[in-house]
Amino acid sequence: xxxxxxxxxxxxxxxxxxxxxxxxxxxxxxxxxxxxxxxxxxxxxxxxxxxxxxxxxxxxxxxxxxxxxxxxxxxxxxxxxxxxxxxxxxxxxxxxxxxxxxxxxxxxxxxxxxxxxxxxxxxxxxxxxxxxxxxxxxxxxxxxxxxxxxxxxxxxxxxxxxxxxxxxxxxxxxxxxxxxxxxxxxxxxxxxxxxxxxxxxxxxxxxxxxxxxxxxxxxxxxxxxxxxxxxxxxxxxxxxxxxxxxxxxxxxxxxxxxxxxxxxxxxxxxxxxxxxxxxxxxxxxxxxxxxxxxxxxxxxxxxxxxxxxxxxxxxxxxxxxxxxxxxxxxxxxxxxxxxxxxxxxxxxxxxxxxxxxxxxxx
Amino acid sequence: xxxxxxxxxxxxxxxxxxxxxxxxxxxxxxxxxxxxxxxxxxxxxxxxxxxxxxxxxxxxxxxxxxxxxxxxxxxxxxxxxxxxxxxxxxxxxxxxxxxxxxxxxxxxxxxxxxxxxxxxxxxxxxxxxxxxxxxxxxxxxxxxxxxxxxxxxxxxxxxxxxxxxxxxxxxxxxxxxxxxxxxxxxxxxxxxxxxxxxxxxxxxxxxxxxxxxxxxxxxxxxxxxxxxxxxxxxxxxxxxxxxxxxxxxxxxxxxxxxxxxxxxxxxxxxxxxxxxxxxxxxxxxxxxxxxxxxxxxxxxxxxxxxxxxxxxxxxxxxxxxxxxxxxxxxxxxxxxxxxxxxxxxxxxxxxxxxxxxxxxxx
Numbered sequence: 001x002x003x004x005x006x007x008x009x010x011x012x013x014x015x016x017x018x019x020x021x022x023x024x025x026x027x028x029x030x031x032x033x034x035x036x037x038x039x040x041x042x043x044x045x046x047x048x049x050x051x052x053x054x055x056x057x058x059x060x061x062x063x064x065x066x067x068x069x070x071x072x073x074x075x076x077x078x079x080x081x082x083x084x085x086x087x088x089x090x091x092x093x094x095x096x097x098x099x100x101x102x103x104x105x106x107x108x109x110x111x112x113x114x115x116x117x118x119x120x121x122x123x124x125x126x127x128x129x130x131x132x133x134x135x136x137x138x139x140x141x142x143x144x145x146x147x148x149x150x151x152x153x154x155x156x157x158x159x160x161x162x163x164x165x166x167x168x169x170x171x172x173x174x175x176x177x178x179x180x181x182x183x184x185x186x187x188x189x190x191x192x193x194x195x196x197x198x199x200x201x202x203x204x205x206x207x208x209x210x211x212x213x214x215x216x217x218x219x220x221x222x223x224x225x226x227x228x229x230x231x232x233x234x235x236x237x238x239x240x241x242x243x244x245x246x247x248x249x250x251x252x253x254x255x256x257x258x259x260x261x262x263x264x265x266x267x268x269x270x271x272x273x274x275x276x277x278x279x280x281x282x283x284x285x286x287x288x289x290x291x292x293x294x295x296x297x298x299x300x301x302x303x304x305x306x307x308x309x310x311x312x313x314x315x316x317x318x319x320x321x322x323x324x325x326x327x328x329x330x331x332x333x334x335x336x337x338x339x340x341x342x343x344x345x346x347x348x349x350x351x352x353x354x355x356x357x358x359x360x361x362x
Numbered sequence: 363x364x365x366x367x368x369x370x371x372x373x374x375x376x377x378x379x380x381x382x383x384x385x386x387x388x389x390x391x392x393x394x395x396x397x398x399x400x401x402x403x404x405x406x407x408x409x410x411x412x413x414x415x416x417x418x419x420x421x422x423x424x425x426x427x428x429x430x431x432x433x434x435x436x437x438x439x440x441x442x443x444x445x446x447x448x449x450x451x452x453x454x455x456x457x458x459x460x461x462x463x464x465x466x467x468x469x470x471x472x473x474x475x476x477x478x479x480x481x482x483x484x485x486x487x488x489x490x491x492x493x494x495x496x497x498x499x500x501x502x503x504x505x506x507x508x509x510x511x512x513x514x515x516x517x518x519x520x521x522x523x524x525x526x527x528x529x530x531x532x533x534x535x536x537x538x539x540x541x542x543x544x545x546x547x548x549x550x551x552x553x554x555x556x557x558x559x560x561x562x563x564x565x566x567x568x569x570x571x572x573x574x575x576x577x578x579x580x581x582x583x584x585x586x587x588x589x590x591x592x593x594x595x596x597x598x599x600x601x602x603x604x605x606x607x608x609x610x611x612x613x614x615x616x617x618x619x620x621x622x623x624x625x626x627x628x629x630x631x632x633x634x635x636x637x638x639x640x641x642x643x644x645x646x647x648x649x650x651x652x653x654x655x656x657x658x659x660x661x662x663x664x665x666x667x668x669x670x671x672x673x674x675x676x677x678x679x680x681x682x683x684x685x686x687x688x689x690x691x692x693x694x695x696x697x698x699x700x701x702x703x704x705x706x707x708x709x710x711x712x713x714x715x716x717x718x719x720x721x722x723x724x
Binding site: 067071169172190287288289296307308314317 | 427428430431433531550552597599644647648649651654655658661662663664665666667669670671679
């Protein structure tokens with residue numbers, strides 16, 4: 001963490017490296033003129049930095065529209081080791097994900113022309129589909145692909161030289177169709193982010209590796225875009241959470257610093273979301289249903305449920321419920337406040353994990 | 363699929379290859395003298411084989427006690443492409459998972475002794491921790507590690523030569539502590555199963571690769587066990603589902619063939635589980651709560667909830683509910699039957715995904 005002692009700007013820590021999708025989400029929520037935006041290596045690092053007070057805010061991925069929840073983030077909110085007791089969600093951001101295949105220009109092959117049959121031979125390998133004349137040497141995709149979403153994007157250029165792929169594990173699941181069609185059987189290495197993947201490919205000068213990453217990462221690391229928009233679904237979107245440290249006397253309204261956060265809408269009181277986790281007595285029949293019924297009792301619309309292993313006993317779970325509404329400060333009869341109070345009687349333990357303004361445009 | 367035309371034995375398809383944990387689960391539920399046990403490459407293949415009628419039964423992993431749900435399996439039950447409309451769960455099996463690090467004997471290094479400082483040098487790499495004297499050449503672990511569960515197992519032998527790891531993606535998450543301690547930064551390649559990982563390592567004669575796999579796989583592929591019980595939690599267990607094709611006029615009792623399934627308990631009528639999936643109208647507040655309340659109304663104990671993206675619209679989900687109870691054939695007033703009937707009014711769609719005997723010893 002590089003905290004600049006000469007700057008009074010609050011630090012916002014995000015899952016890096018620079019040019020990651022989380023970086024985009026951070027720029028979406030925080031102005032770099034008001035905040036020092038600091039990349040860290042893991043989601044755990046973001047939580048630790050906010051919990052320790054080093055960072056004013058943190059930004060982490062929470063779920064993807066195609067892949068579902070980011071279980072690493074859920075497990076940090078579950079906090080089985082009691083490392084992050086004060087972390088709460090205070091905002092969200094939605095970033096459209098356009099994955100690209102990034103690599104080096106096809107210079108090696110251009111100087112040693114290989115016949116089409118050699119290059120495309122071995123369809124068992126599943127790569128080597130050629131969309132442009134080899135003699136043109138054009139591996140940079142034109143914008144001539146009118147609708148790359150369905151059936152799927154196609155590479156402009158030869159991928160037969162690609163022997164290794166780098167990306168974040170979630171990205172494989174989001175680009176299944178393209179990768180199965182064009183790079184089936186090619187070795188895959190999981191790395192911590194799509195941006196890190198691009199960096200590793202940039203360092204590999206053999207030209208035999210490629211990354212599933214972003215256009216921004218291509219620019220930063222000087223790579224070619226070998227295929228654009230290779231995700232299975234064109235509306236692929238990742239949702240990010242802004243986290244902060246819970247104050248001593250919770251629940252805080254927006255502070256003066258918060259007001260600098262981009263798009264902070266002081267009028268948007270009517271549309272909030274809340275995240276709550278709870279555990280139940282699994283031996284007690286109906287415990288889960290009773291816990292969930294509490295929210296219904298107070299007219300709270302549950303928008304999602306997630307579960308993770310409780311870490312205490314096999315086949316016991318910690319439940320995460322997201323609902324429309326806000327835990328009110330000082331107003332004990334708000335519906336969320338009342339529901340939380342009622343939870344005491346029916347579940348084993350519960351934790352309020354924050355309330356924030358809904359940013360989902362509908 | 364190798365169906366033996368000379369044999370009348372029904373086929374049971376499982377996620378292979380031979381010696382996978384799913385194979386163990388299959389042997390736990392089906393006698394190989396009564397059934398032809400057939401490994402296939404993907405979970406999708408298991409579903410397809412059962413749906414087409416090629417296989418009598420299929421066995422797939424469903425959840426792990428440390429890692430949570432197998433999302434691939436959930437997505438196949440979600441069946442967004444309507445490929446598997448007749449697949450239902452008819453049984454379950456629990457298999458204790460003991461992961462081991464498998465590799466080749468340390469013969470290369472034994473003939474070219476390297477000093478301890480060279481081998482352990484570069485602690486940034488994070489490998490090279492030596493537990494036994496190099497001169498002994500002992501890389502096969504003794505059973506002398508009394509309690510390998512906590513803090514964690516330790517390798518008996520030098521791991522500095524290991525440059526690449528193979529395993530199933532779920533295994534990385536189950537062995538985090540060991541891998542971080544002894545093989546941090548070593549390249550990881552995801553493969554389709556832990557047994558396949560062992561096979562690939564066996565084929566790599568450089569001795570520089572290792573697999574996170576099982577003792578059975580070590581025997582089958584002729585590898586050494588470099589470390590035993592490297593999973594984070596000693597009670598690491600994976601739960602498997604036996605699936606079958608739903609009959610025309612559902613819901614069937616056990617057939618004569620079913621009775622050959624090992625441990626099929628005809629007396630165990632009192633302890634059944636049921637899996638149901640449903641989708642809701644997300645625009646309708648309270649829709650999720652109302653759907654869940656249906657189960658409570660009929661006194662059904664919900665034991666778990668899972669969600670996956672609905673595939674229809676972003677941030678809409680398909681919910682999976684597991685509950686204690688059984689959908690009865692011909693008895694319309696059973697509580698599960700009544701609850702399913704009531705679901706018609708509150709959720710957008712639902713699907714009964716099977717009822718089976720509870721195999722969880724408590």
